[in-house]
Amino acid sequence: MAVQTVAGTSTTTPAFADNPHQNSFGPAVALSCRECGTRYALTPVFACQECFGPLEVAYELPLGDPEDLRRRIEAGPANIWRYAPLLPVPADVTAKQNLNPGWTKLVKADNLARELGVTGGLYVKDDSGNPTHSFKDRVVAIALEAARTFGLTTLSCSSTGNLAGAVGAAAARAGFRSCVFIPHDLEQGKVVMAAVYGGDLVAIEGSYDDVNRFCSELIGDPIGEGWGFVNVNLRPYYGEGSKTLAYEIAEQLGWRLPDNLVIPIASGSQLTKIDKGLQELIKLGLVEDKPYKIFGAQAEGCSPVSAAFKAGHDVVRPVKPDTIAKSLAIGNPADGPYVLDIARRTGGAIEDVNDEQVVDAIKLLARTEGIFGETAGGVTVGVLKKLIETGQLDPAAETVVLNTGDGLKTLDAVAPTTGPTATIRPTVAAFREAGLA
Amino acid sequence: MAVQTVAGTSTTTPAFADNPHQNSFGPAVALSCRECGTRYALTPVFACQECFGPLEVAYELPLGDPEDLRRRIEAGPANIWRYAPLLPVPADVTAKQNLNPGWTKLVKADNLARELGVTGGLYVKDDSGNPTHSFKDRVVAIALEAARTFGLTTLSCSSTGNLAGAVGAAAARAGFRSCVFIPHDLEQGKVVMAAVYGGDLVAIEGSYDDVNRFCSELIGDPIGEGWGFVNVNLRPYYGEGSKTLAYEIAEQLGWRLPDNLVIPIASGSQLTKIDKGLQELIKLGLVEDKPYKIFGAQAEGCSPVSAAFKAGHDVVRPVKPDTIAKSLAIGNPADGPYVLDIARRTGGAIEDVNDEQVVDAIKLLARTEGIFGETAGGVTVGVLKKLIETGQLDPAAETVVLNTGDGLKTLDAVAPTTGPTATIRPTVAAFREAGLA
Numbered sequence: 001m002a003v004q005t006v007a008g009t010s011t012t013t014p015a016f017a018d019n020p021h022q023n024s025f026g027p028a029v030a031l032s033c034r035e036c037g038t039r040y041a042l043t044p045v046f047a048c049q050e051c052f053g054p055l056e057v058a059y060e061l062p063l064g065d066p067e068d069l070r071r072r073i074e075a076g077p078a079n080i081w082r083y084a085p086l087l088p089v090p091a092d093v094t095a096k097q098n099l100n101p102g103w104t105k106l107v108k109a110d111n112l113a114r115e116l117g118v119t120g121g122l123y124v125k126d127d128s129g130n131p132t133h134s135f136k137d138r139v140v141a142i143a144l145e146a147a148r149t150f151g152l153t154t155l156s157c158s159s160t161g162n163l164a165g166a167v168g169a170a171a172a173r174a175g176f177r178s179c180v181f182i183p184h185d186l187e188q189g190k191v192v193m194a195a196v197y198g199g200d201l202v203a204i205e206g207s208y209d210d211v212n213r214f215c216s217e218l219i220g221d222p223i224g225e226g227w228g229f230v231n232v233n234l235r236p237y238y239g240e241g242s243k244t245l246a247y248e249i250a251e252q253l254g255w256r257l258p259d260n261l262v263i264p265i266a267s268g269s270q271l272t273k274i275d276k277g278l279q280e281l282i283k284l285g286l287v288e289d290k291p292y293k294i295f296g297a298q299a300e301g302c303s304p305v306s307a308a309f310k311a312g313h314d315v316v317r318p319v320k321p322d323t324i325a326k327s328l329a330i331g332n333p334a335d336g337p338y339v340l341d342i343a344r345r346t347g348g349a350i351e352d353v354n355d356e357q358v359v360d361a362i363k364l365l366a367r368t369e370g371i372f373g374e375t376a377g378g379v380t381v382g383v384l385k386k387l388i389e390t391g392q393l394d395p396a397a398e399t400v401v402l403n404t405g406d407g408l409k410t411l412d413a414v415a416p417t418t419g420p421t422a423t424i425r426p427t428v429a430a431f432r433e434a435g436l437a
Numbered sequence: 438m439a440v441q442t443v444a445g446t447s448t449t450t451p452a453f454a455d456n457p458h459q460n461s462f463g464p465a466v467a468l469s470c471r472e473c474g475t476r477y478a479l480t481p482v483f484a485c486q487e488c489f490g491p492l493e494v495a496y497e498l499p500l501g502d503p504e505d506l507r508r509r510i511e512a513g514p515a516n517i518w519r520y521a522p523l524l525p526v527p528a529d530v531t532a533k534q535n536l537n538p539g540w541t542k543l544v545k546a547d548n549l550a551r552e553l554g555v556t557g558g559l560y561v562k563d564d565s566g567n568p569t570h571s572f573k574d575r576v577v578a579i580a581l582e583a584a585r586t587f588g589l590t591t592l593s594c595s596s597t598g599n600l601a602g603a604v605g606a607a608a609a610r611a612g613f614r615s616c617v618f619i620p621h622d623l624e625q626g627k628v629v630m631a632a633v634y635g636g637d638l639v640a641i642e643g644s645y646d647d648v649n650r651f652c653s654e655l656i657g658d659p660i661g662e663g664w665g666f667v668n669v670n671l672r673p674y675y676g677e678g679s680k681t682l683a684y685e686i687a688e689q690l691g692w693r694l695p696d697n698l699v700i701p702i703a704s705g706s707q708l709t710k711i712d713k714g715l716q717e718l719i720k721l722g723l724v725e726d727k728p729y730k731i732f733g734a735q736a737e738g739c740s741p742v743s744a745a746f747k748a749g750h751d752v753v754r755p756v757k758p759d760t761i762a763k764s765l766a767i768g769n770p771a772d773g774p775y776v777l778d779i780a781r782r783t784g785g786a787i788e789d790v791n792d793e794q795v796v797d798a799i800k801l802l803a804r805t806e807g808i809f810g811e812t813a814g815g816v817t818v819g820v821l822k823k824l825i826e827t828g829q830l831d832p833a834a835e836t837v838v839l840n841t842g843d844g845l846k847t848l849d850a851v852a853p854t855t856g857p858t859a860t861i862r863p864t865v866a867a868f869r870e871a872g873l874a
Contacts, residue, residue, distance in 0.1 A: 007795060049487045078515055078540070097547070099807055103515070105568075110534070111612065125688065131542075133845070169807030175548065179873065184860055192848050195855045198804025199872055203860040214863035221865045223874040346709055367635025370568065370606030408570070408845040411629050423621050423640040426651035428658050436616065436637055437660040 012368055015225050024149040026058075028088035032058035034338070042088070044150050044233040054334065055236045058281075070255060073247075078103040080138055080244040086280060087244070088237055089145045097174045098144060101137035102244050104129035106252035107402070111154055111368035116385055120259065126371055132255045134327075134374070135165035137271065139241035140230055144170050147228035148239035154179055154227045155199075157426045158211040161190050162327055162374075167230055168197035179227075180288035181211050193409070195243035220241040242270040246277025248289050249400055257292050259279070259397035262384045264376045264404055265296045265305050265350070266328045268335030275342045294342050295393060296350035297383035299323035299375075303352035305336045309343060310350075316340070324355045324413045325375040328407055337391035361385065362407060374405030377414050383417055444500040461586040462494075465525035467671050469495035471775070479525070481587050481670040491771065492673045494525045504724035507692060510684075517575055517681040523772055524681070525674055528543070528581045532609045535581060538574035539565035539681050543689035543837070548805035551820055557696065558835040562686055563808055570762075570843035571811070572707065573603035576678035577667055581607050583674035584665035584761060591664045592636075595648040598627050599811075599842055604667055605634035616664075618648050630846070678709040683714025686837055687724050694718070694729045696834035699797075699821045700735045701813045701841055702742050703765045705772030712779045731779050732830060736812075738761035740789035742773045746780060747787075749755035753777070761792045761850045762812040764842055786829045790819035792850075796821065799844060799851055811842030812850050814817055830853035 021042055022029070031040040035053025046055055069085065076082030080102030081094045094100075094102065105126045113122035130137040140155075149156055155171040157163050158181045171178035178199030182191070195201045204211045216319055218224045219233055228234045250257055257278060263271045275294055280375070281287045298306045301323030308316045316336030321329035333339070343350050353361070361382035366372050373381070384401050387393035407414070424430040431437060446473060456467070456478040465813060468477040472490025483492055504521065504600055515869045518531045519538030527548070531537075536799075542563045550559035557724030566575040577600070591713030592608040594600050595618045608615035615636030619628070620643065632638045641648045655661045656670055687694055700708045712731055718724045735743045746752045753773030758766035780787050790798070795812055798819035803809050810818070821838050824830035844851070861867040 023844045044597075056749070100542070110608070129568070131566070133570075133843075163810075168807070169803070172804050173548070173807035182557035182857075184857075188852060189848050191857065192852050193809070193845070196800060196809050196844065196851055197855065200798065200858040201856070202868070202871070202873065203857040205860065206863045206865045214865075214868075217865055218868065223865060223869065230783060292575070314780045332596070343696055359475060363635065366606070366633045367609050370634060372569070372602075372606070372630070372633050406570075406845070407633065408630070408760075408843070411626050412609045415625060415629050418629045420619070420621075420628065420632065420640040421637040423642065424644045426641045426647045428651075428654055428660060431639070431651075431655065434639070434662065436639065 001163070001368060015253040021149050024064065024090045025088040025148070026091060027059045027061050027086065027350045028057045029060050030058045031055040035142060036089070042268055044152070044228065046233055046235045047415040049220060057236050057240050061086065061284060062264055069284065070286060073251065076271045080141060080241070080275050082368040083244055083247045086247065087142060087212045088240055089142065090149070093145060094113070098141055098146065098150065099117070099131040099170050101130045101141055103248060106249060107369060107371065112365065112381075113428050115364065115368055115397070116388055118395045118399060119366065120394070120396045123400045124365070124369060124371060125245060125400055125402050126374065127402065128243070128371070128406040130255060131253070132162070132165040132169045133409065134162040134166065135242070135245065135404040136162045137170070138244050140166040140170045140236045142241040143228065143230035143234040144174055144176070146234050147176065148174070150228070152226055152228040155227045156180060156215070156227050157231055158208070158215045160186060160326060161196070161409065162196035163231065165197075168194055168199050171199055176228050183208050187412075196208050208335045221319055239269050239273050242273035243277030243280070244271070244273045247281065247404070250278070252365040256287050256401045257290055260293045260295060260348070260393055260399040261298055262380050262387070262399065262401040264328055264380050264402060265333060266330045268305060268333045270404070271296055272335050272338045272342060292346060294346045295348040295387060296339055296343055297380045298350065298352040299325035299328055299358060299379050300329060300354040301351045302329045305333055305339050306352040308336065309340055319320055324410070325358055325379050326410070327374060341427070343366040349387065351383045351386050353379060353386055354385055357382040359414055359417060361419070365403065366407070371403060372407030374407055375382065375403050375410045377403035377407075386397070459526045460588050462525040463521060463528060464496045464498050464523065465494045466497050467495045468492040480708065481583070481589070481665065483763060484671055485674045492807055493675050494673050498523065498717065498721055500733040510688065511810055517578060517678070520657060520681055521683045523684065525677055527586070530582060533582065533585065535578055536574055536607050536610055538567040538578050540685060543686060543838040544806060544808065546806050549818075552801065552805055553825055553832070555832045555836060557755050557831070557833045559808060560695070560837045561802070562682060562839050563810070564839065564841045566681070569599070569601040569602040569605065569606050570846065571677070572682065572841040573599045574607070575681050576675045577603040577607045579670040579678040580665065580667035580675040581611055581613070583671050584613065585611070587665070589663055589665040590614060593617060593652070593664050593666045594668055595619070595645070596631070596761060597623060597645055597711065599639075600640070600668065601627070601631035601811065605631055608636055609634040618652055620645050620648055624849070640645065672831065672834045676706050676710050679710035680714030680717070681750065682707070682839070683711045684718065687715070687718050692724050694724050694727055695837045697730045697732060697785070697830055697836040699732045699734055699817050699824070699836065700837040701765055701817050701839060702735050702770060702776055703767045704852060705742060705770045705776040708733055709772050709779060709839070711776045717807045729783060730785040731783045732785040732820070732824060733780055735774055735787065735789040736762035736765055736795060736816050737789045737791040739766045739768060741768065742770055742776050743787045744788040746777055751777060761847070762816050763812045763847075764811060765816060786824065788820045788823050790816060790823055790831065794819040794823070796851055796854060800855070801842070802840070808840060809844030810840040811844055812847045813842050814840035814844070815850070
């Protein structure tokens with residue numbers, strides 16, 4: 001069978017040669033440093049020993065006949081495992097206990113298109129349909145399978161929301177212990193969502209940054225042996241889950257690429273992995289090679305990548321977040337420079353909207369398409385509107401906008417401005433008087 | 438093509454002969470009184486003029502080759518419209534703007550099975566995966582298509598929760614006006630969920646019963662012309678949406694019936710329509726004819742059908758609800774007598790659990806399968822546990838239990854008993870001291 005290296009270089013270190021779990025990672029052959037290309041064995045490591053660059057999964061993908069691969073995928077299950085041939089998971093992954101996220105709806109959003117003046121076709125990729133109602137189920141599912149392969153027994157993360165629920169739920173289903181760390185002053189609703197799956201939930205007296213620092217310390221301590229922090233030592237695997245958004249969008253469009261994608265930016269990992277997924281589809285011949293533009297979306301109160309884009313900088317200056325879009329509130333986004341690269345290379349852009357625009361966009365999406373998105377969905381839809389109004393995105397081109405979470409988790413954002421049209425006595429006369437007949 | 442009447446009799450009234458919308462209802466040919474069999478045209482009526490019995494949709498289903506029909510269904514979309522050949526909807530329903538609910542996960546619940554001692558196979562049909570995260574999206578989708586066919590322009594309902602969101606979202610997507618009526622003292626979270634889709638939301642100064650009485654008055658008033666109340670004048674169509682739960686369970690099991698189904702009871706409509714769906718599958722030859730038992734689940738604080746079952750009565754005595762399972766809190770369930778019939782005919786039973794058992798069951802489902810269900814899901818899982826413990830349900834038989842809604846909508850039920858395992862300072866020493874290492 002013909003093979004071709006899709007990502008990474010062929011540099012091989014001794015660590016790479018010693019690859020004890022090769023058969024459990026499908027087409028993945030190594031971890032590869034994004035900066036210097038040094039390769040490592042597929043183990044729970046995340047930073048390059050040579051240059052401290054981030055590691056990512058490198059593949060030798062079978063090329064063969066794209067038609068065969070398409071048919072194989074289409075015959076697969078209605079979840080991310082239909083793409084198992086393109087993911088770092090074992091061939092029998094569907095036999096494991098997993099939440100099986102993905103294959104969420106790609107909604108043709110004609111009403112929203114009319115409101116925004118989009119004439120080239122507009123779609124919402126609605127990831128609120130995942131098991132715990134955010135895209136985090138995708139990334140956690142891959143991290144979980146890596147943890148299983150490595151013999152890790154505790155699944156962990158630091159989180160202020162979506163990730164805590166995704167880790168708790170996935171661990172419960174898979175029979176892992178979970179231990180999730182949150183700041184002690186989270187709203188009760190989020191605490192309940194994180195705790196209900198029955199794992200350990202530890203509230204840390206400090207800020208989210210304190211929680212993260214504590215987690216890094218724990219990984220280095222003997223206590224952390226056997227622990228998989230999904231977004232730290234399992235991060236290279238975790239990140240690959242976002243590629244499935246690219247695969248699904250292309251397949252749901254009938255195996256082709258859209259012209260524009262509008263993607264939220266928190267750490268920036270999701271955006272970079274969607275780009276990686278689109279590139280893989282082209283290289284595998286699963287879609288026709290055509291240009292696409294990637295647009296990044298941030299909230300004004302946490303817009304370091306948008307600011308760097310507008311200023312023409314290659315580096316991202318950290319900020320202290322202050323926005324209602326808390327799931328995007330990462331002030332020092334690890335993948336910021338790569339996001340800048342991608343937006344510039346593809347001819348896209350990065351924009352931000354303020355909190356009021358976020359709320360307006362949540363309501364716009366709800367009243368046009370019946371989709372109640374999270375604040376992150378308000379950010380992407382709001383940015384799409386702004387990109388069109390400022391002439392940065394061509395409304396005659398076909399566009400996909402992501403909603404990565406669920407409005408039920410961020411009710412507070414819309415509550416102050418969302419309520420009954422009228423309050424009346426239970427009589428027809430009162431209804432008529434209210435002017436609603 | 439051979440045809441066979443699956444439901445209803447061949448009695449034809451003048452009203453039935455005058456059937457202006459026949460082509461828009463697929464295999465449906467009439468409304469038929471469940472009590473006396475009198476037939477009516479497919480119009481927005483819901484009660485028999487002869488005996489005041491409830492009307493339901495009657496079909497002439499094409500028999501033909503079951504293999505052909507199975508293949509046609511399997512080639513259909515991943516939502517309820519794959520069953521369009523068995524539903525009262527037009528053949529081109531997939532071209533309409535609709536939320537396209539259904540095809541939710543049937544989760545093999547091995548962990549829960551172990552905890553409950555089920556050895557014959559246990560599945561959770563998880564309807565929290567629907568667009569607004571409850572099974573109501575199924576019934577509203579069918580009612581909406583009927584409203585479209587009838588030229589109605591306002592979609593309406595009375596509701597205290599799930600239905601309001603489902604109607605608001607479906608109407609927004611389909612370009613209908615919506616006007617939803619709620620009691621004025623609902624919790625703010627539920628008000629936000631009902632209002633965010635931008636339709637009219639009217640708070641009524643009174644109880645839920647007052648809201649219902651007001652809606653009945655409005656239907657009789659000229660104001661109500663052009664209005665489709667999904668659970669009143671569109672109720673015969675609305676109810677058919679629940680049949681899709683039966684179809685999906687059978688198809689997801691590989692076109693066969695389980696031995697036991699555990700189904701929540703509010704009005705009882707869902708349970709009766711699931712039974713109707715299972716009977717249709719047998720008559721059409723889509724599944725092998727085998728016995729199955731239907732078990733109904735109520736909360737102790739609103740258990741009129743369970744009480745009637747245990748007392749051996751045929752009639753249901755209304756109660757005043759007092760339970761945390763508010764989505765099941767219908768004190769005078771319209772389909773109660775039919776539910777009793779079905780439970781007795783199939784050899785099933787009806788049980789109830791108290792609020793503490795509901796909460797325990799929500800947590801049990803969450804910690805074993807990573808599914809955070811609504812209080813209604815706590816009722817079915819709790820009742821399943823009780824049925825096994827009391828010897829009413831055979832644990833060696835294959836069982837499907839329904840989760841019809843989402844825990845995010847009933848956080849208050851578990852909040853008082855769900856929180857952090859520990860609260861600590863951000864140091865490894867503190868973590869070790871907390872006994873969690």
